[in-house]
Amino acid sequence: MNIAILGAGISGLSAAYRLVQLAPKATIRIFDRLNRYGGVLETLNRDGFQIEQSADNFITTIPCGVQLCKELGLGEQLVQTNPLVRRTYVVRRGRLYLLPDGFLMMAPTKLLPMAVTPILSPFGKLRAGLELFIPARKDDHDESMAHFVRRRLGREVFERLVEPLVSGVYAADMEKLSILATLPRFREMERNYGSLIWAMQKQLAANRAAHLAEQSGARYSMFVTLRNGLSSLCDALAAKLQPHTLQTGREVTKIWKTTEQQWALETKSSASQTTSATSHVKPEFFDAIILAVPIHESSRLLKDSAPELAEKLAKIKYEGTAIATFAFDSDQIKQPFHGMGFVVPKTEQSPILAGSFSSLKYEHRAPKGKFLIRIFAGGNRTPELAELPENLLIPLLLTEMRKILKITGEPLFTVTSHWSQTMPQYHVGHCELVQEIESLTNSEPTLALAGNAFHGVGIPNCIQSGFQAAEKLVSSLVEH
Ligand SMILES: Cc1cc2nc3c(=O)[nH]c(=O)nc-3n(C[C@H](O)[C@H](O)[C@H](O)COP(=O)(O)OP(=O)(O)OC[C@H]3O[C@@H](n4cnc5c(N)ncnc54)[C@H](O)[C@@H]3O)c2cc1C
Numbered sequence: 001m002n003i004a005i006l007g008a009g010i011s012g013l014s015a016a017y018r019l020v021q022l023a024p025k026a027t028i029r030i031f032d033r034l035n036r037y038g039g040v041l042e043t044l045n046r047d048g049f050q051i052e053q054s055a056d057n058f059i060t061t062i063p064c065g066v067q068l069c070k071e072l073g074l075g076e077q078l079v080q081t082n083p084l085v086r087r088t089y090v091v092r093r094g095r096l097y098l099l100p101d102g103f104l105m106m107a108p109t110k111l112l113p114m115a116v117t118p119i120l121s122p123f124g125k126l127r128a129g130l131e132l133f134i135p136a137r138k139d140d141h142d143e144s145m146a147h148f149v150r151r152r153l154g155r156e157v158f159e160r161l162v163e164p165l166v167s168g169v170y171a172a173d174m175e176k177l178s179i180l181a182t183l184p185r186f187r188e189m190e191r192n193y194g195s196l197i198w199a200m201q202k203q204l205a206a207n208r209a210a211h212l213a214e215q216s217g218a219r220y221s222m223f224v225t226l227r228n229g230l231s232s233l234c235d236a237l238a239a240k241l242q243p244h245t246l247q248t249g250r251e252v253t254k255i256w257k258t259t260e261q262q263w264a265l266e267t268k269s270s271a272s273q274t275t276s277a278t279s280h281v282k283p284e285f286f287d288a289i290i291l292a293v294p295i296h297e298s299s300r301l302l303k304d305s306a307p308e309l310a311e312k313l314a315k316i317k318y319e320g321t322a323i324a325t326f327a328f329d330s331d332q333i334k335q336p337f338h339g340m341g342f343v344v345p346k347t348e349q350s351p352i353l354a355g356s357f358s359s360l361k362y363e364h365r366a367p368k369g370k371f372l373i374r375i376f377a378g379g380n381r382t383p384e385l386a387e388l389p390e391n392l393l394i395p396l397l398l399t400e401m402r403k404i405l406k407i408t409g410e411p412l413f414t415v416t417s418h419w420s421q422t423m424p425q426y427h428v429g430h431c432e433l434v435q436e437i438e439s440l441t442n443s444e445p446t447l448a449l450a451g452n453a454f455h456g457v458g459i460p461n462c463i464q465s466g467f468q469a470a471e472k473l474v475s476s477l478v479e480h
Helices: 010-022 064-071 111-116 122-133 145-153 155-170 184-193 196-213 231-239 295-301 307-313 390-405 430-442 459-479
Strands: 002-006 027-032 043-046 049-052 078-080 088-092 095-098 223-226 246-248 250-257 263-269 280-286 288-291 318-329 341-343 354-356 370-378 413-424 447-449
Touching: 002 010, 002 263, 002 280, 002 295, 010 027, 010 231, 010 459, 043 413, 049 370, 064 223, 064 459, 088 155, 095 390, 111 122, 122 145, 122 155, 122 196, 145 155, 145 184, 155 341, 184 196, 250 295, 263 288, 288 295, 288 459, 295 307, 307 430, 318 390, 370 390, 390 413, 430 447, 447 459
Parallel strands: 002 027, 002 288, 027 246, 027 250, 088 341, 288 447
Antiparallel strands: 043 049, 078 223, 088 095, 250 263, 263 280, 318 370, 318 413, 341 354, 354 370
């Protein structure tokens, strides 16, 4: 078997790793236009600080992330979030307030903190409480996150709590984001229990009972990271591959199917700035391919060989974000923080989407006496900021941070990363679109798609998608 993988991000690397396990004799080539592997995942070490340029941790409730780390011998490297600060702030009228204790993404698990929070008005609290009596929606139709939350918990809970929390993660427009594709368990709660508040109470009780019954085994916090940074996960995956598998610095410019039902790829050396014929390498042929590049790129590449599929893929839109990381001396921070970070509602009209107190969340990320903060900007709310050059972005964010976080003086240094068109947007109807894409892909036994555009944007989702792509190809190649 001779298999090509396009894209050496976590999805492509996971696909390659699984292929090595399932078909050790297969020849695998992973092409990436960058001169490195890892895709958006990149850890930078500077002056004793550890800076994650994009993702900085991953969820443990989808087990394959933790499982893969353990399989690769990185189990001892897994670090949990600092238990003393497992809360989040939300900004209201320019000031930080802790989210009501027990408020999980969309609904409260505890009622008293909701009743006393200064974030909501008495009317907003009353409206949220009425959720217990609002009849459940009976049909299975999709709806936007904004519509769902306003319908169940009211406008204030949406604008002041849920919108900032969710848009911080998905960089999305809540009026378009699909509830069924992003947080379907909340619709299930509505259907099964009639109320989110009631369902959260029931689930909390069930979780407590399950934890009490659990006798052994390590339990992780909801998020974990790796002590040597998330690049170390990519390094460990790359170390499992044969020499020459990774073909970095090679952009795939064209793919097509030959008459022998093989896939042909044409690549271009990324080092070359010209598009002259000499920079193109002659076509290479493969029995099967995995596309683990962003979907707009897969769509472009498949335009001639699978036009219907390419058209469907093009319907999935992306947004970009910029992340600015600031290093400070701890005494420049003039207030104690009791949370891991903060989110900013759209109504605040701030250039900041969210911020993370990186070295408080994971203490190994800064030397003693220093403090590291990551600020997110852009997304659907302010797409122009995702592209704003560093010399304009940093002063804008710093001015805003000084107001919200009471920080004095200049940062020791800053690092900016722009992630243009990297965050897929799961709009209303996404689940049906993905079903159509999957049925078209299934009719191509030697083609598989992986990545964050279909069943979740998080790292464990991407790992899973890579594994599934590898499994599909091996089973269809064995069958044929
Ligand atoms: C700013 C940011 C913060 C995030 N935070 C978190 C977080 O905290 N936790 C979490 O779980 N997830 C987070 N995510 C999501 C998660 O990191 C990504 O979904 C995941 O890493 C995507 O991996 P991928 O391999 O699918 O794609 P990518 O990492 O985008 O890799 C795709 C690769 O394809 C290559 N490529 C593109 N076109 C071509 C071509 N024509 N030829 C060859 N190569 C090509 C690119 O160079 C790239 O290396 C975050 C994402 C971003 C952008």
